[in-house]
Every structure is written in C-alpha cells, then in structure tokens.
Amino acid sequence: MITDVANHFIKELTAKTTKSEIEWKPLCELYSDTSGFPDFLNQSWEMLNCNEFKMVQRENSFFFFHNQGIISLMRIENYSGRDSSHYASYSIILQIRKNYPPQSLCEGLFQDELEILYMAVLDYINRDISLPDDLYKFLNF
Numbered sequence: 001m002i003t004d005v006a007n008h009f010i011k012e013l014t015a016k017t018t019k020s021e022i023e024w025k026p027l028c029e030l031y032s033d034t035s036g037f038p039d040f041l042n043q044s045w046e047m048l049n050c051n052e053f054k055m056v057q058r059e060n061s062f063f064f065f066h067n068q069g070i071i072s073l074m075r076i077e078n079y080s081g082r083d084s085s086h087y088a089s090y091s092i093i094l095q096i097r098k099n100y101p102p103q104s105l106c107e108g109l110f111q112d113e114l115e116i117l118y119m120a121v122l123d124y125i126n127r128d129i130s131l132p133d134d135l136y137k138f139l140n141f
Helices: 002-018 040-047 111-125 133-139
Strands: 054-056 062-066 069-079 086-095
Touching (some): 002 086, 002 111, 040 069, 040 086, 069 111
Antiparallel strands (some): 054 069, 062 069, 069 086
16 A cells, blocks of 8 residues: 555655765755756645645755655645644655656655654754754854
8 A cells, every 4th residue: 555655665764864874955955957857846836736825845845866866855834814823744745757747755644754754854954963062152152
C-alpha cells in the first residue's frame, strides 16, 4: 500500500537526517534558472493549491537533490479568512527527474511524522550552534 511506503520513507528520511546523511538546504536557495528544475516551485504551489490563505514558507521549507531528482519538505502556513487563526502543515513534494512533474507524496497525511522530520531538519540546519556558548556570544556587544 502506498501509505505504508510513504510512512516508511518519512521514517527513513528522519533517521538519515538525524545521522546527518542528507544535505538539506532551505528552499529559498533553490533557484529555478540554475537548479535544473525550472518549474518545480511553481508546479508545487499549484499542486498544493497555494493562495492568500495557504502559503509555502520558503525560508522554513527544505530540499535536497537525490539521484536524478529532488525531494522537498514544505512547511505550509494555513490562514483562516474568518478569525485570523492559522496553523502549519507539512508536505513532501518530490520530482524523480527533471522532465517529470512534481508529485505530492502525502499531503494531508502523516502530519505528526512530518513534524518530527521537520524538527530533525531544523536540528541538521542548525547543527553548528552550540548552546549556551553561542547565546552568550550573541548577547555580548
């Protein structure tokens, strides 16, 4: 079943991320004109039905190149038009090669597992920070 495969894939991503075996980068560093994936971002936004109430946070979303393709973990901010509340959700978008359209692996599913993956990616991205030493340095003028 595809949901079992997707769940296993997310757990593998989390394990490899925790071991620093994946080189995640912020999605804002993916440039359409030089990445080899010129339509990845636009097609991903369309697939996720992004609009003024549903937006991918590029600075808080991440990607890495894998084989001939790309895998991304997108953090999506969902805003209510009624009461200004909002919540975050996550989606894995992948493109298995350059001329194949992006696919959503599990939009709406596995949110707890994707949040764990997201936290592992944040730990990976910030692995060079050493607390409390870096905090003390930051606070000194």
